[in-house]
Amino acid sequence: MILPILSWLLGTLLLIAILWVASLVVATLWIAAKAERLVPPVGKFIEIDGNRIHYVDQGGGARSSLCTGLALNSIISGTLCSGGSARATG
CATH class of the missing domain: 1.20.5 (Single alpha-helices involved in coiled-coils or other helix-helix interfaces)
Structure with missing residues (x-):
């Protein structure tokens, strides 16, 4: 019961x-x-290795990158954030 x-x-x-x-x-x-x-969002998006990445292209001179957010995931997976390694197509 x-x-x-x-x-x-x-x-x-x-x-x-x-x-x-x-x-x-x-x-x-x-x-x-x-x-x-x-x-x-301000800026553009680029697809790198199947991931949609947002970026803002400003100023002149040498290219540099600032990677924020989920940095630990990048370190664990072995990928590094490097300036100028990806080119936008749009």
């Missing part, structure tokens, strides 16, 4: 948790899309 009740309760709680996570994912995607519409 108690086993069917517990399995029903566990199933209901699991369904509620899945719906909660799904709603958080949808809300995050909606907020990100709204933010990009309201504040479009």
Whole structure:
């Protein structure tokens, strides 16, 4: 008698948790899309090794690069950020 009740309760709680996570994912995607519409990125994008990279080309003189964000991932994966190694095509 108690086993069917517990399995029903566990199933209901699991369904509620899945719906909660799904709603958080949808809300995050909606907020990100709204933010990009309201504040479009300045600069251009280039694709390097299948990754979409944002850059801003300013000033004159020798090229230099400033890599920010996810630097630890670059170090772990063995890729380095180097100036002038990628050329934009657009």
